[in-house]
Amino acid sequence: MLSSDRIASPLVSEPALRQSPLHDRHVALGARMAEFGGWSMPIQYSGVVEEHLAVRTAVGIFDVSHLGNAQVSGPGAKDFVNACLTNDLDRIGPGQAQYTLCCDDATGGVVDDLIVYHGRADDLHLVPNAANTAEVVRRLRAAAPDGVEVVDQHEDFAILAVQGPRSPEVLRRVGIDAAMDYMAFDRVGELTVCRTGYTGEHGYELVVPAADAGPLWDRLAEAVASEGGRPCGLGARDTLRTEMGYPLHGQDLSMEITPVQARCGWAVGWSKPEFWGRDALVAERERGASRLLWGLLAQDRGIPRPHMTVRHASGDGADGREVGEVTSGTFSPSLKVGIGLALLHRDVAEGDELTLDVRGRPSAVRVVKPPFVPPHVR
Amino acid sequence: MIPDDLRYTAEHEWVRDLGDGRVQIGITHYAQDALGDVVYVSLPEAGASVDAGQSFGEVESTKSVSEIYAPVAGEVVARNEALESRPELVNSDPYGEGWIAELAVEASALSGLLDAAAYAQLTSE
Numbered sequence: 001m002l003s004s005d006r007i008a009s010p011l012v013s014e015p016a017l018r019q020s021p022l023h024d025r026h027v028a029l030g031a032r033m034a035e036f037g038g039w040s041m042p043i044q045y046s047g048v049v050e051e052h053l054a055v056r057t058a059v060g061i062f063d064v065s066h067l068g069n070a071q072v073s074g075p076g077a078k079d080f081v082n083a084c085l086t087n088d089l090d091r092i093g094p095g096q097a098q099y100t101l102c103c104d105d106a107t108g109g110v111v112d113d114l115i116v117y118h119g120r121a122d123d124l125h126l127v128p129n130a131a132n133t134a135e136v137v138r139r140l141r142a143a144a145p146d147g148v149e150v151v152d153q154h155e156d157f158a159i160l161a162v163q164g165p166r167s168p169e170v171l172r173r174v175g176i177d178a179a180m181d182y183m184a185f186d187r188v189g190e191l192t193v194c195r196t197g198y199t200g201e202h203g204y205e206l207v208v209p210a211a212d213a214g215p216l217w218d219r220l221a222e223a224v225a226s227e228g229g230r231p232c233g234l235g236a237r238d239t240l241r242t243e244m245g246y247p248l249h250g251q252d253l254s255m256e257i258t259p260v261q262a263r264c265g266w267a268v269g270w271s272k273p274e275f276w277g278r279d280a281l282v283a284e285r286e287r288g289a290s291r292l293l294w295g296l297l298a299q300d301r302g303i304p305r306p307h308m309t310v311r312h313a314s315g316d317g318a319d320g321r322e323v324g325e326v327t328s329g330t331f332s333p334s335l336k337v338g339i340g341l342a343l344l345h346r347d348v349a350e351g352d353e354l355t356l357d358v359r360g361r362p363s364a365v366r367v368v369k370p371p372f373v374p375p376h377v378r
Numbered sequence: 379m380i381p382d383d384l385r386y387t388a389e390h391e392w393v394r395d396l397g398d399g400r401v402q403i404g405i406t407h408y409a410q411d412a413l414g415d416v417v418y419v420s421l422p423e424a425g426a427s428v429d430a431g432q433s434f435g436e437v438e439s440t441k442s443v444s445e446i447y448a449p450v451a452g453e454v455v456a457r458n459e460a461l462e463s464r465p466e467l468v469n470s471d472p473y474g475e476g477w478i479a480e481l482a483v484e485a486s487a488l489s490g491l492l493d494a495a496a497y498a499q500l501t502s503e
Contacts, residue, residue: 032414047469048440049415235414235441301418303438331417331440359436359443 020065021158021213029231036234037130039066044233051236052333055199056373059164059229061220062237068114068133069153069207072140073123080148081124084140084276085116086259088269094120097183097194099267101259102128102136103277108284109255112136113247113264115196117185117207125192127159127207129249139276158213162220163203163240165376166227171204173223174216178204182378191216198237200244200375239330242339245295245370251306252293252327252341260284261343262293288346291324295370296340302356302363304329304340309357313364320355323348334373338363341370379407381473385488386497387449392473393491396480401488403449404477405437405468408501413439416468420446421457422479428452430487435478437468450488452481 017040020026026033031042042063044051054060072081082089087100096118102111112132117125128136133154141150162170171178176193180186185194190209197203208216221231238248247253253262260281268281296304308326329340340356344367348354352367384392390409394402410416422434428448435446457479461467468476492500 043441044414047415049417049466239440301420303418303443305443331438333440 018066018155020063021210022063022065022217025214025217026063031231031233034234037066039130041066042231042233044235045231048233048235048239049333051230051232052239054228054230055164055201055232055236055240056334057165059162059166059170059224059227060232060236061170061217061224061229062161062163062232062234063158063217064161064205064234064237065158065210065213066130067159068126068128068130068136069157069159070126070128070133070137070140071123071151071153072126072144072148073121073151074148075122076145077122077124077148078118080143080145081116081140082269082272083274084143085114086268086275086277086281087116088272089116089118091269092118092183094118095184095186097185097196101253101264101267102132102139103259103275103281104255105276106280107255108258108260108277108280110249110253110257110259110262111139111255113249113253113267115194117192117194125207132249156210157207158210160206160208160213160217160220161197161199161203161237162206162224163197163199163232164201164229166229167201167203169227170220170223170229173226174219197377198246199240200246200371200373200377201240202376202378239333242328242330242341243332243334243372244375245341245372247293247341248328257293257327257343258284258289261289261291290346291343292346292348293327294342294344294348294350295368295372296326296329296342296354296356296365297368297372298338298356299353299364299366301338302358302361302365303331303338304342304356304365308340310342310344310365311355311357313353313355314362323354326356332372338365339372340365380494380498380501382494384473385491385493387491388500389447390501391446391449393449393488394477395488399482399485400455400480401450401452401483402477402480404472405446406497406501407472409444410469410472410476413437413442413444415440416465419458419461419465419468419478421459421461422446422454424454424457426454428454428481446478448481449491450481450483452483452487454479455482456480
């Protein structure tokens with residue numbers, strides 16, 4: 001028998017959940033809606049595997065309006081944010097975007113990971129995760145010098161993602177210039193179009209005023225269908241990002257998991273004199289993290305799931321000693337096997353064969369360096 | 379979507395009386411739709427004896443895992459080996475090619491199960 005609880009729970013939408021301006025369109029398309037970061041969002045339309053493969057082979061359109069929006073502006077806004085968030089904003093200029101982290105100053109734990117858009121003037125547009133937007137805004141606002149304003153614009157904008165090898169054709173079909181470098185963006189009126197995404201494919205994220213989101217979705221969805229693509233839900237977004245080894249905040253990054261442990265050091269401006277968590281992170285980097293985020297590739301039919309325990313294989317002399325825990329895991333629609341991300345003891349090395357505890361049954365996994373499939377973002 | 383000739387459990391499994399002391403079991407259309415894309419079915423071992431309500435397998439989708447409990451007591455006499463390579467049959471044909479196992483059961487085993495009308499009422503609530 002199937003547990004009724006587990007079947008029923010994802011179908012229940014609580015009235016307090018926030019809704020995307022595209023909510024009615026998703027319902028009309030027959031999407032399965034579920035809670036994500038306090039929002040009711042489409043998890044899937046036709047099925048996770050079909051949607052996932054559409055993005056890998058053609059194109060998909062996602063509503064990611066649960067993602068937050070915040071504006072930091074005023075004289076010195078860039079220098080202020082650069083002294084707070086980890087990545088070095090001096091690496092980019094106006095019209096470019098950057099992946100960065102908001103860390104806790106005391107512990108170096110990750111409050112959130114986010115994208116920063118560098119505006120033409122001394123202004124920055126932040127796109128944090130849904131559940132963390134208010135906290136990122138709170139921390140920045142508390143630290144902001146006079147004249148620098150931090151405004152939470154969470155529900156002012158919708159965000160659409162067009163992802164996949166056919167995404168440039170989709171944008172061209174609706175009259176949007178698609179020729180921009182990876183992590184560069186264009187502003188057309190109030191619409192911001194950035195060459196970014198969370199799938200590992202060539203793609204774009206479009207930040208649009210909430211009131212304009214419906215017509216834009218309609219035009220893009222029609223173009224996506226013409227290019228052999230389809231609407232995709234957050235279920236496929238999760239399997240796509242897991243195949244890339246991209247961390248998800250709340251699972252692979254958290255207040256308890258530092259960027260050093262999660263191998264996000266590339267998003268830290270180590271030479272900067274100041275950013276939140278600098279002392280803790282520099283110290284951890286110098287002594288070496290006690291655990292590191294690795295990929296797990298299943299060697300049998302087992303599928304890693306968050307919180308599963310990872311052990312040394314019995315018989316290798318380590319007697320099944322526990323070495324860590326899965327932080328993200330799923331069935332890979334591209335590879336047709338289980339894959340996962342796991343925080344593992346510093347002694348674990350690439351190529352090690354470990355044992356995953358799959359609800360009491362041992363399952364063989366190999367330690368690998370993500371991505372699990374080749375990225376095509378550039 | 380709810381065949382009249384099957385019996386059901388409140389936990390979204392179906393039971394087909396094969397008429398010779400054997401029953402075939404699977405999960406309902408409603409269950410496969412709620413689970414999403416099935417990517418692995420952990421099948422019960424042939425020869426195993428199971429009690430009604432005993433967990434004897436798992437259906438794993440891209441996002442979740444659900445246990446399969448025996449809807450009736452009996453002995454596992456067959457398992458659907460086709461699911462090993464084509465687990466998606468549970469989605470595409472839940473009452474046919476997506477069957478999960480066959481059990482040898484006592485004649486009275488089906489008496490406690492729901493008929494199609496009762497199951498339809500359950501899933502419309």
